[in-house]
Amino acid sequence: MKVTAPYQSLENIRKRAWMLRLANGAKPGRYFDAMDALEKLDAGMVEEFNRHIWECVQIEDMPDSLGEVSLKERKILLREDCYLSATDGDKEGLFTVAHELGHFFLHTDCRLHRLLPDMELDETRCPEYQADAFACELLIDSDYLIRSIHRMTIDELSDRFRIPVNKLNDHLGRMAKNGDINQQLSLF
Numbered sequence: 001m002k003v004t005a006p007y008q009s010l011e012n013i014r015k016r017a018w019m020l021r022l023a024n025g026a027k028p029g030r031y032f033d034a035m036d037a038l039e040k041l042d043a044g045m046v047e048e049f050n051r052h053i054w055e056c057v058q059i060e061d062m063p064d065s066l067g068e069v070s071l072k073e074r075k076i077l078l079r080e081d082c083y084l085s086a087t088d089g090d091k092e093g094l095f096t097v098a099h100e101l102g103h104f105f106l107h108t109d110c111r112l113h114r115l116l117p118d119m120e121l122d123e124t125r126c127p128e129y130q131a132d133a134f135a136c137e138l139l140i141d142s143d144y145l146i147r148s149i150h151r152m153t154i155d156e157l158s159d160r161f162r163i164p165v166n167k168l169n170d171h172l173g174r175m176a177k178n179g180d181i182n183q184q185l186s187l188f
């Protein structure tokens, strides 16, 4: 069984992430606090519609995942340890929050498939791939990255934007495929 979402180009995902960056006063070249953005979004929803869009869940109630999104309830569930690490500015915690925000904004129409034998679906239609791409575009100032990649190492970029190195690496591959950066630069 595979789950898919409608195709979204990296440009489109970038635009949607940038709207959230702008709405939260993201500063050029600086890291983006995804947890702070989620809390502000939540406060706005409570004020306007009297409903929360996220909640903190005890570890024993969500033993297998750090974060989840209920598409039916339109709600982000963060496990307590993930919430605490995100509020501490930890890269993995912040990435999980940014990833769940990706599901929250991008995924309203996911489908379950029983595929034809030997059929493979394009990875760009995978909701996990799209949520990771959204998370990277949310956490990274991609204009800054494109300008600075020649003079910064992957560890420096990872520290600057507080994003795990493996997730940054994946995204450099996506950006290279999209023509944003040179292919070789994504392989260092």
Ligand SMILES: [Zn+2]
Residues within 6 Å of the ligand: 099, 103, 127, 128, 131
């Ligand atoms: Zn996910």
